[in-house]
Every structure is written in C-alpha cells, then in structure tokens.
Amino acid sequence: MEDAAALRVHVPIGVVILLLTLVRIGWWCFMDYKPASVPMPSWQDHASRAVHILFYVVILGTVASGIGMVILSGAGPIIFGGDLATLTDLFDYPPRRPHGIGARVIIVLLILHVGAALYHHLLKRDQLLRRMWFGAR
Template sequence: MPLKSTQSAYGAVAVTIHWLSVLFIIALAGSGFLAAGMEDTAAKAAVLRAHVPCGIVILLLTAARAGWWLLADRKPDPVPMPDWQDRVSRGVHFLFYVVIFGMGASGIAMMVLSGAGLIIFGGTGETLPDFRDFGPRIPHGVGARLFIALFVFHAGAALHHHFVKRDGLLRRMWR
C-alpha cells in the first residue's frame, strides 16, 4: 500500500490515522462516560489518567490528519452517489473536526480551570473537583453525545455502502 492515496483508495498514512483514531475514540468515549458516572474520586482520577492522554492523542491525530490532507495528500475520487448523500458525508466529516477540536478545547479548559490536571497527574492527594461546577463541562458533555451520534451515523453509512450498495467504499479505507 503506498503512503499517499490513489484515485481509488486511501494511502497507508490516511488509513493508519483513521483506524488509530477509531481505537482511541472508543477508549476515550468509554473512559469519559465511565468517569462521568463515578462517585469515588480516586477511581475517577485513575480513569481520567487514561482519558486525558487519549484525548491529547486524538487531538494530535486529528491535527496530523488535517495537515496531511492540506499539505501532503489528496483524497481518492468520490464514489458515485446522489448529491444529497455527498453533502451529508462532507457535513459529517466537517462536524467530526469541529467536535473533536471543540472537545479538546473544552477538556483542556476543564482541566485548567478546575485544577484537576495537577490533581490527576501531580498526585497532590487532593480530591477531584465537581466538574459540573465548571462551564466547559456542558459543551464537553454535549460534544461527547454529538460525537457518538456522528460516529454511529458514519459507521452505519460505511456499513450500508459495504453490505447493501456493495460499491467498494469501505474497502478504500482498508488495506
């Protein structure tokens, strides 16, 4: 598989970033929803010690993806589909970027404003603050739910193209 994309398939760099992102996003969502429901602050801090670095990795992967597309590679030619589906697809991909960068910004703001970053990674022995007391918690929670909806819609559309339409769309993002 070439590093860069061809007219009919994504290259190794794009494929690797995509599937690494999927794995980290699943870990991120799972740890985030788990932490949100926890009362035990020590256990919550332990979960957040995984959640926060996963969020940073996703931000870096997303920035790398944007840079890759802007500076180094071209996406394959689109698979023929009705105009409305193409517009929805582009909209979902754009919203992924908006939500990921928004989630990153709200997560960082929450860690800074609450002082939780020092508690989680500095081992100060203090208990975690109640994140509901900090403004960035609301967009972070809304963003998480919106992201899950986009993720399910995106995966469902890919599976529909693969199993129902059989148009080769999913194979383009696989080795």
C-alpha cells in the same frame, strides 16, 4: 475517588486524540491524494462531507472544553501526579456541559459514519471501503 483516578487515563487519552486529529487534518490537507468520489446522490455526498467536517469540529471542540475544565479547575498538576483527594468537582465548571454534549455528538456521528460505510459496502457494493483504504487507487 474512583472517578478522579479515571481522569489520569481520560486526560492523556484526550491529548492523544487531539494530536491524532491534528495529524489527520494535516495529512488530509497536504498529503492525501483524495480519490474521486463514488457516484451517489448529491444529498449523500453533502451529508458525507458534513459528517466528516463535523467530526473534526466536534472533536476539537470537545478537546478544547476538556482543556478548559482542566485549566479553570487547576486540576492539571493533580491529574498528572498530585493528590487526587484535593481534586475539585469538574461538573462545577462551565466547559463541562459542551464537553458532555460533544462526547454524545461524536457517538452519533460515529454511528452515522459506520452505518453509511456498511450501507455502501453491504447494500450498494460500490467499493467505497476499498477506495478509503491506504494506497487503493
């Protein structure tokens, strides 16, 4: 039952993550001034772009699989105020596997992203973090 109660926090956080991701994609497409890249080997530039795109794809896929589990299980009304004792086991639904894989991939991408940022900041000292900050041009 403790896991079921955690869904009352987990699901709204997933919805917030979806909304923030959509806002970020919209910002990136329409409002971001996209400063020039710092000089780096082409493989690092390609890896950087791949990680950023993968972040969005995996986040959206993970949220979609979470929505799929809620819809297939009929858990929405239960999670948002119903009797948690009637909640079915979400591990029984097919979107559970991609949801778990997506969560693990997000963690790996986050580690790669933070590691690369620290590498540029602490070792290369190429002002990459300054370039990423709001208003830094």
